[in-house]
Amino acid sequence: SLRFFCYEGFELIGEVTITCVPGHPSQWTSQPPLCKVAYEELLDNRKLEVTQTTDPSRQLEGGNLALAILLPLGLVIVLGSGVYIYYTKLQGKSLFGFSGSHSYSPITVESDFSNPLYEAGDTREYEVS
Incomplete structure:
Protein backbone atom coordinates (compact mmCIF):
# COMPACT_ATOMS: atom_id res chain seq x y z
CA SER A 1 0.00 0.00 0.00
CA ARG A 46 -3.26 36.13 3.27
CA LYS A 47 -4.22 39.70 2.60
CA LEU A 48 -3.31 40.83 -0.88
CA GLU A 49 -2.15 44.42 -1.07
CA VAL A 50 -1.20 46.59 -4.01
CA THR A 51 1.79 48.66 -3.00
CA GLN A 52 2.15 50.86 -6.06
CA THR A 53 0.59 51.21 -9.45
CA THR A 54 2.21 52.71 -12.49
CA ASP A 55 0.24 55.08 -14.64
CA PRO A 56 0.65 53.84 -18.24
CA SER A 57 1.05 57.42 -19.45
CA ARG A 58 4.14 57.83 -17.24
CA GLN A 59 5.98 54.76 -18.50
CA LEU A 60 8.99 55.33 -20.75
CA GLU A 61 8.51 54.04 -24.25
CA GLY A 62 11.42 52.75 -26.34
CA GLY A 63 12.03 56.08 -28.10
CA ASN A 64 11.84 58.09 -24.89
CA LEU A 65 14.17 55.67 -23.13
CA ALA A 66 16.74 55.93 -25.93
CA LEU A 67 16.49 59.72 -25.80
CA ALA A 68 16.94 59.68 -22.02
CA ILE A 69 20.20 57.77 -22.48
CA LEU A 70 21.61 59.29 -25.67
CA LEU A 71 20.99 62.96 -24.83
CA PRO A 72 23.17 63.05 -21.66
CA LEU A 73 25.79 60.88 -23.37
CA GLY A 74 25.97 63.26 -26.33
CA LEU A 75 26.21 66.23 -23.97
CA VAL A 76 29.16 64.66 -22.15
CA ILE A 77 30.93 63.94 -25.45
CA VAL A 78 30.44 67.52 -26.70
CA LEU A 79 31.67 69.03 -23.42
CA GLY A 80 34.67 66.69 -23.28
CA SER A 81 35.60 67.52 -26.86
CA GLY A 82 35.28 71.23 -26.13
CA VAL A 83 37.63 71.00 -23.15
CA TYR A 84 40.15 69.00 -25.18
CA ILE A 85 40.08 71.48 -28.08
CA TYR A 86 40.42 74.42 -25.67
CA TYR A 87 43.57 72.99 -24.09
CA THR A 88 45.17 71.74 -27.30
CA LYS A 89 44.43 74.62 -29.69
CA LEU A 90 44.07 77.69 -27.52
CA GLN A 91 46.58 76.83 -24.80
CA GLY A 92 49.03 75.10 -27.12
CA LYS A 93 49.32 72.08 -24.85
CA SER A 94 48.23 68.52 -25.30
CA LEU A 95 46.36 66.83 -22.49
CA PHE A 96 48.11 63.56 -23.20
CA GLY A 97 51.68 64.79 -23.61
CA PHE A 98 51.79 64.25 -27.37
CA SER A 99 52.95 67.17 -29.45
CA GLY A 100 53.44 67.60 -33.16
CA SER A 101 56.71 69.55 -32.96
CA HIS A 102 59.67 69.07 -30.67
CA SER A 103 60.82 71.87 -28.40
CA TYR A 104 64.49 71.22 -29.20
CA SER A 105 66.53 71.51 -32.38
CA PRO A 106 68.31 68.43 -33.71
CA ILE A 107 72.01 68.14 -32.85
CA THR A 108 74.37 67.71 -35.77
CA VAL A 109 77.59 65.72 -35.63
CA GLU A 110 79.78 68.76 -36.28
CA SER A 111 78.29 70.74 -33.43
CA ASP A 112 78.71 67.92 -30.89
CA PHE A 113 82.42 68.32 -30.48
CA SER A 114 82.60 72.08 -30.66
CA ASN A 115 80.62 72.28 -27.45
CA PRO A 116 82.78 73.15 -24.40
CA LEU A 117 81.04 70.46 -22.38
CA TYR A 118 82.68 67.78 -24.48
CA GLU A 119 86.21 69.08 -24.06
CA ALA A 120 88.16 66.83 -21.73
CA GLY A 121 90.86 69.30 -20.79
CA ASP A 122 94.28 70.38 -22.07
CA THR A 123 95.79 68.43 -24.88
CA ARG A 124 99.56 67.92 -24.91
CA GLU A 125 101.84 66.55 -27.49
CA TYR A 126 104.90 64.53 -26.56
CA GLU A 127 107.82 63.75 -28.73
CA VAL A 128 109.31 60.34 -28.24
CA SER A 129 112.96 59.79 -29.15
Whole structure:
Protein backbone atom coordinates (compact mmCIF):
# COMPACT_ATOMS: atom_id res chain seq x y z
CA SER A 1 0.00 0.00 0.00
CA LEU A 2 1.05 3.58 -0.64
CA ARG A 3 -0.13 6.52 1.43
CA PHE A 4 -0.08 10.02 -0.11
CA PHE A 5 -0.09 13.49 1.43
CA CYS A 6 0.29 17.07 0.17
CA TYR A 7 2.22 20.01 1.59
CA GLU A 8 0.46 22.83 3.41
CA GLY A 9 -1.53 25.03 1.05
CA PHE A 10 -2.40 22.09 -1.24
CA GLU A 11 -5.31 19.69 -1.18
CA LEU A 12 -5.25 16.01 -2.11
CA ILE A 13 -7.48 15.07 -5.06
CA GLY A 14 -8.05 11.29 -5.12
CA GLU A 15 -7.50 8.40 -2.73
CA VAL A 16 -5.16 8.88 0.24
CA THR A 17 -4.12 5.22 0.13
CA ILE A 18 -3.82 2.97 -2.89
CA THR A 19 -3.00 -0.73 -2.81
CA CYS A 20 -1.32 -3.02 -5.29
CA VAL A 21 -3.62 -5.89 -6.31
CA PRO A 22 -1.55 -9.01 -7.06
CA GLY A 23 -2.04 -10.62 -10.41
CA HIS A 24 -0.48 -11.00 -13.77
CA PRO A 25 -0.01 -8.04 -14.43
CA SER A 26 -0.39 -6.37 -11.00
CA GLN A 27 -2.57 -3.26 -10.78
CA TRP A 28 -3.28 -0.48 -8.30
CA THR A 29 -6.70 -0.04 -6.74
CA SER A 30 -6.91 3.48 -8.22
CA GLN A 31 -4.84 6.11 -10.00
CA PRO A 32 -2.30 8.06 -7.89
CA PRO A 33 -3.83 11.24 -6.41
CA LEU A 34 -2.91 14.81 -7.33
CA CYS A 35 -2.04 17.76 -5.12
CA LYS A 36 -3.86 20.94 -6.12
CA VAL A 37 -3.34 24.45 -4.76
CA ALA A 38 -6.03 25.35 -2.25
CA TYR A 39 -6.85 28.86 -3.54
CA GLU A 40 -9.57 29.50 -0.98
CA GLU A 41 -7.21 28.75 1.88
CA LEU A 42 -4.52 31.01 0.45
CA LEU A 43 -6.96 33.88 -0.07
CA ASP A 44 -8.40 33.54 3.42
CA ASN A 45 -5.03 33.40 5.19
CA ARG A 46 -3.26 36.13 3.27
CA LYS A 47 -4.22 39.70 2.60
CA LEU A 48 -3.31 40.83 -0.88
CA GLU A 49 -2.15 44.42 -1.07
CA VAL A 50 -1.20 46.59 -4.01
CA THR A 51 1.79 48.66 -3.00
CA GLN A 52 2.15 50.86 -6.06
CA THR A 53 0.59 51.21 -9.45
CA THR A 54 2.21 52.71 -12.49
CA ASP A 55 0.24 55.08 -14.64
CA PRO A 56 0.65 53.84 -18.24
CA SER A 57 1.05 57.42 -19.45
CA ARG A 58 4.14 57.83 -17.24
CA GLN A 59 5.98 54.76 -18.50
CA LEU A 60 8.99 55.33 -20.75
CA GLU A 61 8.51 54.04 -24.25
CA GLY A 62 11.42 52.75 -26.34
CA GLY A 63 12.03 56.08 -28.10
CA ASN A 64 11.84 58.09 -24.89
CA LEU A 65 14.17 55.67 -23.13
CA ALA A 66 16.74 55.93 -25.93
CA LEU A 67 16.49 59.72 -25.80
CA ALA A 68 16.94 59.68 -22.02
CA ILE A 69 20.20 57.77 -22.48
CA LEU A 70 21.61 59.29 -25.67
CA LEU A 71 20.99 62.96 -24.83
CA PRO A 72 23.17 63.05 -21.66
CA LEU A 73 25.79 60.88 -23.37
CA GLY A 74 25.97 63.26 -26.33
CA LEU A 75 26.21 66.23 -23.97
CA VAL A 76 29.16 64.66 -22.15
CA ILE A 77 30.93 63.94 -25.45
CA VAL A 78 30.44 67.52 -26.70
CA LEU A 79 31.67 69.03 -23.42
CA GLY A 80 34.67 66.69 -23.28
CA SER A 81 35.60 67.52 -26.86
CA GLY A 82 35.28 71.23 -26.13
CA VAL A 83 37.63 71.00 -23.15
CA TYR A 84 40.15 69.00 -25.18
CA ILE A 85 40.08 71.48 -28.08
CA TYR A 86 40.42 74.42 -25.67
CA TYR A 87 43.57 72.99 -24.09
CA THR A 88 45.17 71.74 -27.30
CA LYS A 89 44.43 74.62 -29.69
CA LEU A 90 44.07 77.69 -27.52
CA GLN A 91 46.58 76.83 -24.80
CA GLY A 92 49.03 75.10 -27.12
CA LYS A 93 49.32 72.08 -24.85
CA SER A 94 48.23 68.52 -25.30
CA LEU A 95 46.36 66.83 -22.49
CA PHE A 96 48.11 63.56 -23.20
CA GLY A 97 51.68 64.79 -23.61
CA PHE A 98 51.79 64.25 -27.37
CA SER A 99 52.95 67.17 -29.45
CA GLY A 100 53.44 67.60 -33.16
CA SER A 101 56.71 69.55 -32.96
CA HIS A 102 59.67 69.07 -30.67
CA SER A 103 60.82 71.87 -28.40
CA TYR A 104 64.49 71.22 -29.20
CA SER A 105 66.53 71.51 -32.38
CA PRO A 106 68.31 68.43 -33.71
CA ILE A 107 72.01 68.14 -32.85
CA THR A 108 74.37 67.71 -35.77
CA VAL A 109 77.59 65.72 -35.63
CA GLU A 110 79.78 68.76 -36.28
CA SER A 111 78.29 70.74 -33.43
CA ASP A 112 78.71 67.92 -30.89
CA PHE A 113 82.42 68.32 -30.48
CA SER A 114 82.60 72.08 -30.66
CA ASN A 115 80.62 72.28 -27.45
CA PRO A 116 82.78 73.15 -24.40
CA LEU A 117 81.04 70.46 -22.38
CA TYR A 118 82.68 67.78 -24.48
CA GLU A 119 86.21 69.08 -24.06
CA ALA A 120 88.16 66.83 -21.73
CA GLY A 121 90.86 69.30 -20.79
CA ASP A 122 94.28 70.38 -22.07
CA THR A 123 95.79 68.43 -24.88
CA ARG A 124 99.56 67.92 -24.91
CA GLU A 125 101.84 66.55 -27.49
CA TYR A 126 104.90 64.53 -26.56
CA GLU A 127 107.82 63.75 -28.73
CA VAL A 128 109.31 60.34 -28.24
CA SER A 129 112.96 59.79 -29.15
